[in-house]
Amino acid sequence: MKHFHSAVRPAVTTAFLGYAFVVFALLYDLGHPLRLPYMFFFPGTTSVLFEVGLCVATYLTVLFIEFSVAPMEWLSCKFPFLKKWRKVVVRCTIILTIFGVCLSTLHQSSLGALFLIAPSKMHPLWYSPFMPVFFFISSMVAGLSMVIFEGTLSHKALHNKMDETHLREADGVVFGFGRAASFVLIGYFIIKVLDTTMDNDWHYLASGYGAWFAVEMVGFVLLPAFLYALGVREKNITLIRVASVFGVLGIVVNRFNVCLVAFNWQLDSADRYFPSISEVFLSIFIVTLIVTAYRFVCSKMPVLYEHPDFKDAH
Secondary structure (H helix, E strand, C coil), X not given: CCCXXXXXXXXXXXXXXXXXXXXXXXXXXXXXXXXXXXXXXXXXXXXXXXXXXXHHHXXXXXXHHHHCHHHHHHHCCCCCCHHHHHHHHHHCHHHHHHHHHXXXXXXHXXXXXXXXXXXXXXXXXXXXXXXXXXXXXXXXXXXHHHHHHHHHHHHHHCHHHCCHHHHHHHHHHHHHHHHHHHHHHHHHHHHHHHHHHHCCCHHHHHCHHHHHHHHHHHHHHHXXXXXXXXXXXXXXXXXXXHHHHHHHHHHHHHHHHHHHHCXXXXXXXXXXXXXXXXXXXXXXXXXXXXXXXXXXXHHHCCCCCCCHHHCCCC
């Protein structure tokens, strides 16, 4: 816990802002923003999507409570009563962490389970009964890679906001996360190969879809796994940071492939869904908001440094 101490708050902050703005984006996506909480009043307990929504809502609540420590320390000078609430939240850290991991496991795997109901619409190279497992394991790679990637950008843009402890521990965090990511990526590649073998789908590799599947597996799974492993062995932090970029892009490519490339692959291109230009710009807008909010939080709140009034208290 001490070894990765400096990575906790940046990771929690990134996760909270990411999930919060995804919910914000859903207000546009649904078309009827006021209906977003309908699932709590009219629960569809037989729906996988209901489980996803329930877990995301609960997980966002847990992330908010974990994240709230930093704002409470920031505002404690003006509002002394927040110190008491901060102690309560800090004492619940272990429970919140366990709860958060369980919820993340549930909703990430359930996102993959959404596609289990459409085997005839999914390309065989991407469809599998084990899609919930694939989604969960790939999300682990995304989390590890995102912390490294976010840390790289923070060191360049917010270097003056980091204390000596954060700067001293930063390289150890990168090497530790890089080692873990290499193992997870290799494990993910092996089970994907086994799944393709069990379903006897190798002949699809001779098609255009097969070529793109090979690009995903080699360029965004094997390559970052190799770069992570080599970077850790050679103590080359630059290689690990480059691998994190491929890791983050890999999760984007995988979700893009499952949702857009492989889904309804037998239909003509004119009959298949593709994001409109307004949806693309909306996505860019949401990402811009996340980056702006992250910069504001890290500039004002004790995320990349320890608050002097709470030194060694968390």
